[in-house]
Amino acid sequence: MTSTEKIIIGIDAGTSVIKAVAFALSGRQIATASVRNKYTTGDDGSATQSLTQTWLDCVSALRGLGEKVPDLALRTAAVAVTGQGDGTWLVGRGNTPVADAWLWLDARAAPTVTSLAGKTEDRARFEATGTGLNTCQQGAQLAHMDRITPDLLDKAETALHCKDWLYLNLTTVRATDPSEASFTFGNFRTRQYDAVVIDALGLNHRRALLPEIIDGTEISHPLTCEAARSCGLLAGTPVCLGYVDMAMTALGAGVRSDARNAACSTIGSTGVHMRAKAVADVQLNPEGTGYVIALPVPGIVTQVQTNMGATINIDWILKLAAYLMAEAGQPASHADLIARIDGWFAESRPGSVLYHPYISEAGERGPFVNADARAGFTGLSTRHGFPDLLRGVVEGLALATRDCYAAMGAMPEELRVTGGATRSLALRRSLSAAINAPIRQSRRDETGAAGAAMMAAVAVGVYSGMDECIADWVTPLLGEEEAPDAKEAARLDRLFCAYTDVRQAMAPAWGKLARAETTSPIGR
Numbered sequence: 434m435t436s437t438e439k440i441i442i443g444i445d446a447g448t449s450v451i452k453a454v455a456f457a458l459s460g461r462q463i464a465t466a467s468v469r470n471k472y473t474t475g476d477d478g479s480a481t482q483s484l485t486q487t488w489l490d491c492v493s494a495l496r497g498l499g500e501k502v503p504d505l506a507l508r509t510a511a512v513a514v515t516g517q518g519d520g521t522w523l524v525g526r527g528n529t530p531v532a533d534a535w536l537w538l539d540a541r542a543a544p545t546v547t548s549l550a551g552k553t554e555d556r557a558r559f560e561a562t563g564t565g566l567n568t569c570q571q572g573a574q575l576a577h578m579d580r581i582t583p584d585l586l587d588k589a590e591t592a593l594h595c596k597d598w599l600y601l602n603l604t605t606v607r608a609t610d611p612s613e614a615s616f617t618f619g620n621f622r623t624r625q626y627d628a629v630v631i632d633a634l635g636l637n638h639r640r641a642l643l644p645e646i647i648d649g650t651e652i653s654h655p656l657t658c659e660a661a662r663s664c665g666l667l668a669g670t671p672v673c674l675g676y677v678d679m680a681m682t683a684l685g686a687g688v689r690s691d692a693r694n695a696a697c698s699t700i701g702s703t704g705v706h707m708r709a710k711a712v713a714d715v716q717l718n719p720e721g722t723g724y725v726i727a728l729p730v731p732g733i734v735t736q737v738q739t740n741m742g743a744t745i746n747i748d749w750i751l752k753l754a755a756y757l758m759a760e761a762g763q764p765a766s767h768a769d770l771i772a773r774i775d776g777w778f779a780e781s782r783p784g785s786v787l788y789h790p791y792i793s794e795a796g797e798r799g800p801f802v803n804a805d806a807r808a809g810f811t812g813l814s815t816r817h818g819f820p821d822l823l824r825g826v827v828e829g830l831a832l833a834t835r836d837c838y839a840a841m842g843a844m845p846e847e848l849r850v851t852g853g854a855t856r857s858l859a860l861r862r863s864l865s866a867a868i869n870a871p872i873r874q875s876r877r878d879e880t881g882a883a884g885a886a887m888m889a890a891v892a893v894g895v896y897s898g899m900d901e902c903i904a905d906w907v908t909p910l911l912g913e914e915e916a917p918d919a920k921e922a923a924r925l926d927r928l929f930c931a932y933t934d935v936r937q938a939m940a941p942a943w944g945k946l947a948r949a950e951t952t953s954p955i956g957r
Contacts, residue, residue, distance in 0.1 A: 439510045440502065441889050443882030445678060446491060446516030446595050448472070448536065453494040454882035455502050458510065458895050460906030465879060466497030473533075478540035484522055484530035487595070488602045495664040506666045512603065512656065513649065513889035515675035515881055516596035518613060519569040521578070523589040528601055531589045537569040540795070542577035543804075549576060549634065556721065558633035563717055563725025563736070564616040567798060572617045572634045579639060592642040600674045603664075604654035608647045612676035612727045618643060621725040621734050622712050649673035650729045650891045650899065673889040680726045681884025683707045683735055684899075686875040687849035690908045692900045694733065696845030698834055699880075700852040700860065704743035706799075706837040707735040708845060716842040722800055723840060729888050730899045738800050738837035741793035743830055744854045746808065747774070749792050750826050754819065778827060778859035781820035783924055787811040788822075788829030789936055796943075800840035801936075805943040811935050827859050828925065831867035832932045835925075844868050849911060851875040866921035867929065874912040 438457060445452045449470050455463040468490040472482040499505040519537035524530060535541070549555055550566050559565060566573055571592060578586055591607045601607055611624035618634075620627040625646065631637055653671040661668040675681050682705070688697035694709035707726075715725055715736055724737040751770040758765050788810050791797045796804035810825060838844055848868050854860055855874050865872040877883055887902045896902040 437504075438508065440505065440508045441510055441886040442495070442498065442512045443879070443884075443886035443889075444491060444494070444512065444514040444516075444599065445681070445879065445881040445885065446470070446487065446514070446599055447678065447881070448517045448538070451487070451490050451494045452879060452882055453491075453498040454879045454886070455498055455505070456883065456886045458890065460883070460887075462878060462883070464498060464501040465882075466494050466501060468494045468497070472536055472538075474538070478543070480536040480538035480540075481533040482536055483533050484598055487534075488599065491599050491602075492663045495666065499665040509666055509670055510895070511653065511671045511673060511889035511893045512666070513673040513675050513885035514596050514599050514603065515678045515681040515885040516594070516599065518594065518677040518679055519571060519617075520594060521571045521574045522593040522595060522598045523585065524591045524593055524598070524601065524607065525588050526590060528605065528607070532585060534595070534598075535574050539574065540568050542568045542573040545577035545580060546573050549573070552633070554633040558630045559721045560717065561620045561627045561630050562616050563621045563715060563723070563734075565720075565722040565724075565802065567802065570617055572630070572636070575636055575639060575642070576634045579636065586639060586642065589642060591644050593644060594677070596675060596677070597644065600672065603656055603660045603672045605657055606654045607644045608674060609644050610674050610676050611646055611648055612680050614643075614646045616724050616726050621715070621727060624727050647674055648729065649675050649888045653889070653892050671889070671893055673885070673892045675885030675888050676729055677726060678881045679705055679707070679724075679737060680728055680735060682851070682881040683709070683884070684728060684887060684903075685877055685880030685883035685907065686851040687873065687907050687911050688735060689728065689730065689733065689900075690903055690911065695847055695849055696838065697849040697851070698864070700743050700830065700850060700854045702743060702745050704740040704830065704834060704837070705737065706739070706834055707737045708838070708841055709733055709735050718800065718840045720801055720840070722798070722802055729891070736841045738840050740790070740799045740833050740837060741795050741797050742790050742808070743833075744852075746788075746790040746792045746826050746830065747854065750823060774823065774827070774857055775859045777820040777823045781824040783921065784817075784821065784824075785812045785928065785931075786817060786821055786825040787832075787928060787932055787935060788825035789932070789939070790826065790829045790833050800837050803940060803943060805947040806940075807943055807946065809939070811931075827857075828863050828867070828928070830860065831863035831925065832929055834864055835867040835929055836933065838868065845870055847914070848872045849875055851877070851880050861915060862918065862921070863925070865915055865917040867925045869917050869922040869926065871914040871916050873914055876910045876912055877907070
């Protein structure tokens with residue numbers, strides 16, 4: 434790296450961390466700086482975040498990057514921003530916050546979601562957006578605010594998302610991108626707002642809150658003098674508004690390469706499973722779940738299913754192991770136990786222990802929605818030990834991944850994966866066997882920031898189009914193909930039939946368990 438090499442900065446404002454990442458124009462990651470995010474939760478189901486503090490944290494991340502990269506301001510060709518999806522960030526007169534943002538974690542809109550989902554108009558909304566209604570989304574949250582706290586919306590001039598708020602502070606432009614606009618209030622076929630959707634949400638009288646839609650691969654705005662002084666960059670630097678973080682992460686991790694569509698799963702605390710498709714190939718499921726999210730490639734979208742609990746299931750069973758080992762006088766750290774996962778898996782015998790990974794107290798949202806869904810083992814006997822339970826959990830994550838892809842149509846021909854958990858050979862082999870397709874691990878560290886930076890690379894003319902950019906930024910970082918084991922694929926195929934049978938049969942019991950929990954005496 435030379436001190437004159439041009440750089441693109443990708444900002445990824447996640448739920449827990451805001452990152453600023455410097456990339457060479459060829460896609461090589463140079464440096465990253467991050468600041469922990471802060472949000473507040475309440476007993477009423479609220480999850481809120483200060484708009485002002487989020488901007489200050491973004492500034493701190495950019496300043497931190499400047500301390501790591503010599504002459505960052507002079508070398509920056511463009512800045513691009515993405516961030517956590519859904520949620521509601523209200524802005525009023527003078528571009529000032531109206532209140533703290535409602536995050537995607539906020540559950541207060543649940544009664545309104547139940548009411549709207551029960552109406553016949555909701556299917557028309559789903560057919561347009563390709564997205565199931567849930568409490569995460571700005572549409573549901575605005576509808577709930579309109580019912581409960583209309584004065585809050587009366588004070589607002591624009592409803593933004595997290596990345597849109599940062600873009601406003603960088604450029605003074607109120608806008609959103611085609612991905613969030615279309616899966617919340619619009620039509621994935623047109624990438625524009627849709628009157629049918631807005632009407633189904635009961636928000637016709639709030640239409641003025643929806644900002645302009647701009648595509649960051651085609652339009653950029655200059656960094657303002659005030660923002661430049663704050664961030665340590667040069668005024669006039671082009672700023673691009675990226676798509677939502679799920680789309681950017683998938684783009685950076687390989688959901689599309691060699692001008693071909695693929696599948697990509699991010700295995701983190703939650704599981705995000707995406708398939709790039711031509712618009713005409715999208716298959717909407719009867720249950721009305723999932724998302725359809727535009728990619729910054731003409732005519733290409735990602736169909737998405739997300740399950741609430743992925744690695745938190747592994748964390749749970751390792752916590753049990755840690756407790757028992759400490760009781761036996763052999764304490765072990767979480768990192769020590771993570772390192773033993775593949776070994777324990779190898780000790781176990783391939784069998785028929787099923788685990789449904791619904792460990793989140795929020796239940797499940799993909800490929801079905803049930804707030805009462807809970808985790809459980811099926812098929813245990815006295816011959817099973819801890820390694821068998823661990824195998825069940827790992828294979829449960831793989832079967833849940835298959836369940837999500839099955840809701841989108843046929844299984845993918847190849848699966849690209851990202852997320853720290855995919856370093857586990859046991860998990861990769863289980864995923865490959867469950868899907869019965871080769872798997873490739875992305876070696877890109879910061880996939881979300883990379884996806885946003887790729888949009889800027891196209892916007893400022895480094896590349897003529899996104900597929901040309903993908904050839905340099907994504908394809909070379911895809912690991913070697915790992916083929917599925919035929920015997921394991923056949924076994925997991927049999928297990929999957931039982932997996933779906935059990936989850937469908939358990940639904941009534943989950944409801945009864947939830948009612949028992951809320952009515953049981955306390956303190957006994």
